[in-house]
Amino acid sequence: MTEFRKIVNEHEERVRNTLFRFVKTREDTEDIAQEVFIQVYESMGKFRGDAELSTWIYKITVNKAIDFLRRKKRKKRFAQLTSIFGNDEEYEEVNIPSSSNPASDLETEQRKEILNMALDKLPENQRTAIILSRYEGFSNKEIAKIMSSSVSSVESLLHRAKKNLHKILYDYYEKKIF
Structure with missing residues:
Protein backbone atom coordinates (compact mmCIF):
# COMPACT_ATOMS: atom_id res chain seq x y z
CA MET A 1 0.00 0.00 0.00
CA THR A 2 1.40 3.39 -0.94
CA GLU A 3 1.98 6.11 1.62
CA PHE A 4 -0.68 8.29 -0.01
CA ARG A 5 -3.26 5.47 0.10
CA LYS A 6 -2.55 5.12 3.84
CA ILE A 7 -3.15 8.85 4.31
CA VAL A 8 -6.44 8.65 2.41
CA ASN A 9 -7.58 5.60 4.37
CA GLU A 10 -6.72 7.24 7.67
CA HIS A 11 -8.38 10.61 6.99
CA GLU A 12 -11.10 9.97 4.42
CA GLU A 13 -14.02 9.39 6.79
CA ARG A 14 -13.33 12.48 8.89
CA VAL A 15 -12.75 14.62 5.79
CA ARG A 16 -16.11 13.50 4.37
CA ASN A 17 -17.89 14.10 7.69
CA THR A 18 -16.39 17.57 7.97
CA LEU A 19 -17.35 18.42 4.40
CA PHE A 20 -20.89 17.11 4.86
CA ARG A 21 -21.38 19.45 7.84
CA PHE A 22 -20.58 22.36 5.54
CA VAL A 23 -22.18 21.40 2.21
CA LYS A 24 -25.04 19.16 3.41
CA THR A 25 -25.29 16.93 0.31
CA ARG A 26 -23.57 13.61 -0.32
CA GLU A 27 -22.84 14.39 -3.97
CA ASP A 28 -21.08 17.68 -3.18
CA THR A 29 -19.28 16.02 -0.27
CA GLU A 30 -17.89 13.32 -2.56
CA ASP A 31 -16.79 15.84 -5.20
CA ILE A 32 -15.05 18.11 -2.71
CA ALA A 33 -13.43 15.16 -0.89
CA GLN A 34 -11.83 14.18 -4.19
CA GLU A 35 -10.59 17.75 -4.63
CA VAL A 36 -9.16 17.69 -1.10
CA PHE A 37 -7.17 14.51 -1.67
CA ILE A 38 -6.00 15.67 -5.09
CA GLN A 39 -4.63 18.81 -3.46
CA VAL A 40 -3.09 16.76 -0.64
CA TYR A 41 -1.39 14.53 -3.22
CA GLU A 42 -0.17 17.45 -5.33
CA SER A 43 1.02 19.42 -2.29
CA MET A 44 2.73 16.68 -0.27
CA GLY A 45 6.11 18.10 -1.21
CA LYS A 46 5.09 21.47 0.24
CA PHE A 47 4.06 20.04 3.63
CA ARG A 48 6.70 21.35 6.04
CA GLY A 49 5.62 19.49 9.15
CA ASP A 50 4.99 22.69 11.15
CA ALA A 51 1.68 21.15 12.21
CA GLU A 52 0.32 17.62 12.34
CA LEU A 53 -0.46 16.08 8.96
CA SER A 54 -4.11 15.74 10.03
CA THR A 55 -4.32 19.45 10.87
CA TRP A 56 -2.90 20.33 7.46
CA ILE A 57 -5.41 18.02 5.72
CA TYR A 58 -8.34 19.49 7.64
CA LYS A 59 -7.18 23.01 6.84
CA ILE A 60 -7.33 22.06 3.15
CA THR A 61 -10.74 20.46 3.77
CA VAL A 62 -12.20 23.54 5.46
CA ASN A 63 -10.78 25.85 2.78
CA LYS A 64 -12.27 23.69 0.00
CA ALA A 65 -15.65 23.68 1.78
CA ILE A 66 -15.62 27.45 2.22
CA ASP A 67 -14.61 27.96 -1.42
CA PHE A 68 -17.47 25.69 -2.49
CA LEU A 69 -19.99 27.62 -0.38
CA ARG A 70 -18.78 30.93 -1.82
CA ARG A 71 -19.14 29.59 -5.39
CA LYS A 72 -22.57 28.20 -4.53
CA LYS A 73 -23.67 31.57 -3.16
CA ARG A 74 -22.53 33.29 -6.37
CA LYS A 75 -24.35 30.68 -8.49
CA LYS A 76 -27.50 31.17 -6.41
CA ARG A 77 -27.41 34.92 -7.00
CA PHE A 78 -26.90 34.32 -10.72
CA ALA A 79 -29.78 31.81 -10.79
CA GLN A 80 -32.05 34.34 -9.09
CA LEU A 81 -31.19 36.92 -11.71
CA THR A 82 -31.73 34.52 -14.60
CA SER A 83 -35.09 33.43 -13.15
CA ILE A 84 -36.17 37.06 -13.08
CA PHE A 85 -35.35 37.31 -16.77
CA GLY A 86 -37.22 34.21 -17.85
CA ASN A 87 -35.11 31.12 -17.13
CA ASP A 88 -37.49 28.76 -15.30
CA GLU A 89 -35.12 25.89 -14.53
CA GLU A 90 -35.34 24.72 -10.94
CA TYR A 91 -33.03 22.44 -9.03
CA GLU A 92 -34.37 20.08 -6.40
CA GLU A 93 -32.62 17.82 -3.94
CA VAL A 94 -34.26 14.53 -3.00
CA ASN A 95 -33.80 13.10 0.50
CA ILE A 96 -34.75 9.53 1.32
CA PRO A 97 -35.79 8.81 4.93
CA SER A 98 -33.40 6.49 6.76
CA SER A 99 -35.59 4.77 9.35
Missing part, protein backbone atom coordinates in the same frame (compact mmCIF):
# COMPACT_ATOMS: atom_id res chain seq x y z
CA SER A 100 -39.00 3.19 9.55
CA ASN A 101 -40.60 5.87 11.77
CA PRO A 102 -41.74 8.67 9.43
CA ALA A 103 -42.94 10.97 12.23
CA SER A 104 -39.64 10.73 14.06
CA ASP A 105 -37.71 11.15 10.80
CA LEU A 106 -39.71 14.25 9.94
CA GLU A 107 -39.14 15.80 13.37
CA THR A 108 -35.42 15.03 13.22
CA GLU A 109 -35.14 16.48 9.72
CA GLN A 110 -37.02 19.62 10.76
CA ARG A 111 -34.67 20.13 13.71
CA LYS A 112 -31.66 19.64 11.43
CA GLU A 113 -33.07 22.13 8.95
CA ILE A 114 -33.67 24.71 11.67
CA LEU A 115 -30.17 24.25 13.07
CA ASN A 116 -28.64 24.38 9.57
CA MET A 117 -30.61 27.56 8.87
CA ALA A 118 -29.22 29.06 12.05
CA LEU A 119 -25.67 27.92 11.24
CA ASP A 120 -25.98 29.41 7.74
CA LYS A 121 -26.80 32.79 9.27
CA LEU A 122 -23.58 32.87 11.27
CA PRO A 123 -20.57 34.72 9.90
CA GLU A 124 -18.30 32.31 8.01
CA ASN A 125 -15.54 32.21 10.64
CA GLN A 126 -18.01 31.52 13.49
CA ARG A 127 -19.75 28.78 11.48
CA THR A 128 -16.40 27.17 10.70
CA ALA A 129 -15.32 27.24 14.34
CA ILE A 130 -18.62 25.75 15.57
CA ILE A 131 -18.60 22.96 12.97
CA LEU A 132 -15.02 22.03 13.76
CA SER A 133 -15.62 22.16 17.51
CA ARG A 134 -19.09 20.74 18.06
CA TYR A 135 -19.54 18.46 15.06
CA GLU A 136 -16.00 17.32 14.35
CA GLY A 137 -14.64 17.33 17.90
CA PHE A 138 -11.47 19.31 17.28
CA SER A 139 -9.81 21.01 20.23
CA ASN A 140 -9.50 24.79 20.28
CA LYS A 141 -5.78 24.42 19.64
CA GLU A 142 -6.41 22.27 16.54
CA ILE A 143 -9.06 24.69 15.30
CA ALA A 144 -6.63 27.57 15.73
CA LYS A 145 -4.09 25.79 13.51
CA ILE A 146 -6.72 24.91 10.89
CA MET A 147 -8.08 28.47 10.84
CA SER A 148 -4.63 30.10 11.11
CA SER A 149 -5.53 32.01 14.25
CA SER A 150 -4.80 32.00 17.96
CA VAL A 151 -6.50 29.81 20.57
CA SER A 152 -7.97 32.88 22.27
CA SER A 153 -9.39 34.01 18.93
CA VAL A 154 -11.04 30.60 18.48
CA GLU A 155 -12.46 30.76 22.00
CA SER A 156 -13.89 34.18 21.22
CA LEU A 157 -15.34 32.95 17.91
CA LEU A 158 -16.99 30.00 19.63
CA HIS A 159 -18.43 32.22 22.34
CA ARG A 160 -19.84 34.67 19.80
CA ALA A 161 -21.12 31.81 17.63
CA LYS A 162 -23.02 30.25 20.56
CA LYS A 163 -24.43 33.63 21.51
CA ASN A 164 -25.52 34.30 17.92
CA LEU A 165 -27.02 30.82 17.52
CA HIS A 166 -28.99 31.32 20.71
CA LYS A 167 -30.35 34.63 19.43
CA ILE A 168 -31.17 33.25 15.95
CA LEU A 169 -32.94 30.21 17.37
CA TYR A 170 -34.75 32.25 20.02
CA ASP A 171 -35.97 34.69 17.35
CA TYR A 172 -37.03 31.80 15.10
CA TYR A 173 -39.08 30.09 17.80
CA GLU A 174 -40.55 33.40 19.01
CA LYS A 175 -41.88 34.07 15.50
CA LYS A 176 -43.08 30.49 15.17
CA ILE A 177 -45.03 30.58 18.45
CA PHE A 178 -46.58 34.02 18.05
Whole structure:
Protein backbone atom coordinates (compact mmCIF):
# COMPACT_ATOMS: atom_id res chain seq x y z
CA MET A 1 0.00 0.00 0.00
CA THR A 2 1.40 3.39 -0.94
CA GLU A 3 1.98 6.11 1.62
CA PHE A 4 -0.68 8.29 -0.01
CA ARG A 5 -3.26 5.47 0.10
CA LYS A 6 -2.55 5.12 3.84
CA ILE A 7 -3.15 8.85 4.31
CA VAL A 8 -6.44 8.65 2.41
CA ASN A 9 -7.58 5.60 4.37
CA GLU A 10 -6.72 7.24 7.67
CA HIS A 11 -8.38 10.61 6.99
CA GLU A 12 -11.10 9.97 4.42
CA GLU A 13 -14.02 9.39 6.79
CA ARG A 14 -13.33 12.48 8.89
CA VAL A 15 -12.75 14.62 5.79
CA ARG A 16 -16.11 13.50 4.37
CA ASN A 17 -17.89 14.10 7.69
CA THR A 18 -16.39 17.57 7.97
CA LEU A 19 -17.35 18.42 4.40
CA PHE A 20 -20.89 17.11 4.86
CA ARG A 21 -21.38 19.45 7.84
CA PHE A 22 -20.58 22.36 5.54
CA VAL A 23 -22.18 21.40 2.21
CA LYS A 24 -25.04 19.16 3.41
CA THR A 25 -25.29 16.93 0.31
CA ARG A 26 -23.57 13.61 -0.32
CA GLU A 27 -22.84 14.39 -3.97
CA ASP A 28 -21.08 17.68 -3.18
CA THR A 29 -19.28 16.02 -0.27
CA GLU A 30 -17.89 13.32 -2.56
CA ASP A 31 -16.79 15.84 -5.20
CA ILE A 32 -15.05 18.11 -2.71
CA ALA A 33 -13.43 15.16 -0.89
CA GLN A 34 -11.83 14.18 -4.19
CA GLU A 35 -10.59 17.75 -4.63
CA VAL A 36 -9.16 17.69 -1.10
CA PHE A 37 -7.17 14.51 -1.67
CA ILE A 38 -6.00 15.67 -5.09
CA GLN A 39 -4.63 18.81 -3.46
CA VAL A 40 -3.09 16.76 -0.64
CA TYR A 41 -1.39 14.53 -3.22
CA GLU A 42 -0.17 17.45 -5.33
CA SER A 43 1.02 19.42 -2.29
CA MET A 44 2.73 16.68 -0.27
CA GLY A 45 6.11 18.10 -1.21
CA LYS A 46 5.09 21.47 0.24
CA PHE A 47 4.06 20.04 3.63
CA ARG A 48 6.70 21.35 6.04
CA GLY A 49 5.62 19.49 9.15
CA ASP A 50 4.99 22.69 11.15
CA ALA A 51 1.68 21.15 12.21
CA GLU A 52 0.32 17.62 12.34
CA LEU A 53 -0.46 16.08 8.96
CA SER A 54 -4.11 15.74 10.03
CA THR A 55 -4.32 19.45 10.87
CA TRP A 56 -2.90 20.33 7.46
CA ILE A 57 -5.41 18.02 5.72
CA TYR A 58 -8.34 19.49 7.64
CA LYS A 59 -7.18 23.01 6.84
CA ILE A 60 -7.33 22.06 3.15
CA THR A 61 -10.74 20.46 3.77
CA VAL A 62 -12.20 23.54 5.46
CA ASN A 63 -10.78 25.85 2.78
CA LYS A 64 -12.27 23.69 0.00
CA ALA A 65 -15.65 23.68 1.78
CA ILE A 66 -15.62 27.45 2.22
CA ASP A 67 -14.61 27.96 -1.42
CA PHE A 68 -17.47 25.69 -2.49
CA LEU A 69 -19.99 27.62 -0.38
CA ARG A 70 -18.78 30.93 -1.82
CA ARG A 71 -19.14 29.59 -5.39
CA LYS A 72 -22.57 28.20 -4.53
CA LYS A 73 -23.67 31.57 -3.16
CA ARG A 74 -22.53 33.29 -6.37
CA LYS A 75 -24.35 30.68 -8.49
CA LYS A 76 -27.50 31.17 -6.41
CA ARG A 77 -27.41 34.92 -7.00
CA PHE A 78 -26.90 34.32 -10.72
CA ALA A 79 -29.78 31.81 -10.79
CA GLN A 80 -32.05 34.34 -9.09
CA LEU A 81 -31.19 36.92 -11.71
CA THR A 82 -31.73 34.52 -14.60
CA SER A 83 -35.09 33.43 -13.15
CA ILE A 84 -36.17 37.06 -13.08
CA PHE A 85 -35.35 37.31 -16.77
CA GLY A 86 -37.22 34.21 -17.85
CA ASN A 87 -35.11 31.12 -17.13
CA ASP A 88 -37.49 28.76 -15.30
CA GLU A 89 -35.12 25.89 -14.53
CA GLU A 90 -35.34 24.72 -10.94
CA TYR A 91 -33.03 22.44 -9.03
CA GLU A 92 -34.37 20.08 -6.40
CA GLU A 93 -32.62 17.82 -3.94
CA VAL A 94 -34.26 14.53 -3.00
CA ASN A 95 -33.80 13.10 0.50
CA ILE A 96 -34.75 9.53 1.32
CA PRO A 97 -35.79 8.81 4.93
CA SER A 98 -33.40 6.49 6.76
CA SER A 99 -35.59 4.77 9.35
CA SER A 100 -39.00 3.19 9.55
CA ASN A 101 -40.60 5.87 11.77
CA PRO A 102 -41.74 8.67 9.43
CA ALA A 103 -42.94 10.97 12.23
CA SER A 104 -39.64 10.73 14.06
CA ASP A 105 -37.71 11.15 10.80
CA LEU A 106 -39.71 14.25 9.94
CA GLU A 107 -39.14 15.80 13.37
CA THR A 108 -35.42 15.03 13.22
CA GLU A 109 -35.14 16.48 9.72
CA GLN A 110 -37.02 19.62 10.76
CA ARG A 111 -34.67 20.13 13.71
CA LYS A 112 -31.66 19.64 11.43
CA GLU A 113 -33.07 22.13 8.95
CA ILE A 114 -33.67 24.71 11.67
CA LEU A 115 -30.17 24.25 13.07
CA ASN A 116 -28.64 24.38 9.57
CA MET A 117 -30.61 27.56 8.87
CA ALA A 118 -29.22 29.06 12.05
CA LEU A 119 -25.67 27.92 11.24
CA ASP A 120 -25.98 29.41 7.74
CA LYS A 121 -26.80 32.79 9.27
CA LEU A 122 -23.58 32.87 11.27
CA PRO A 123 -20.57 34.72 9.90
CA GLU A 124 -18.30 32.31 8.01
CA ASN A 125 -15.54 32.21 10.64
CA GLN A 126 -18.01 31.52 13.49
CA ARG A 127 -19.75 28.78 11.48
CA THR A 128 -16.40 27.17 10.70
CA ALA A 129 -15.32 27.24 14.34
CA ILE A 130 -18.62 25.75 15.57
CA ILE A 131 -18.60 22.96 12.97
CA LEU A 132 -15.02 22.03 13.76
CA SER A 133 -15.62 22.16 17.51
CA ARG A 134 -19.09 20.74 18.06
CA TYR A 135 -19.54 18.46 15.06
CA GLU A 136 -16.00 17.32 14.35
CA GLY A 137 -14.64 17.33 17.90
CA PHE A 138 -11.47 19.31 17.28
CA SER A 139 -9.81 21.01 20.23
CA ASN A 140 -9.50 24.79 20.28
CA LYS A 141 -5.78 24.42 19.64
CA GLU A 142 -6.41 22.27 16.54
CA ILE A 143 -9.06 24.69 15.30
CA ALA A 144 -6.63 27.57 15.73
CA LYS A 145 -4.09 25.79 13.51
CA ILE A 146 -6.72 24.91 10.89
CA MET A 147 -8.08 28.47 10.84
CA SER A 148 -4.63 30.10 11.11
CA SER A 149 -5.53 32.01 14.25
CA SER A 150 -4.80 32.00 17.96
CA VAL A 151 -6.50 29.81 20.57
CA SER A 152 -7.97 32.88 22.27
CA SER A 153 -9.39 34.01 18.93
CA VAL A 154 -11.04 30.60 18.48
CA GLU A 155 -12.46 30.76 22.00
CA SER A 156 -13.89 34.18 21.22
CA LEU A 157 -15.34 32.95 17.91
CA LEU A 158 -16.99 30.00 19.63
CA HIS A 159 -18.43 32.22 22.34
CA ARG A 160 -19.84 34.67 19.80
CA ALA A 161 -21.12 31.81 17.63
CA LYS A 162 -23.02 30.25 20.56
CA LYS A 163 -24.43 33.63 21.51
CA ASN A 164 -25.52 34.30 17.92
CA LEU A 165 -27.02 30.82 17.52
CA HIS A 166 -28.99 31.32 20.71
CA LYS A 167 -30.35 34.63 19.43
CA ILE A 168 -31.17 33.25 15.95
CA LEU A 169 -32.94 30.21 17.37
CA TYR A 170 -34.75 32.25 20.02
CA ASP A 171 -35.97 34.69 17.35
CA TYR A 172 -37.03 31.80 15.10
CA TYR A 173 -39.08 30.09 17.80
CA GLU A 174 -40.55 33.40 19.01
CA LYS A 175 -41.88 34.07 15.50
CA LYS A 176 -43.08 30.49 15.17
CA ILE A 177 -45.03 30.58 18.45
CA PHE A 178 -46.58 34.02 18.05
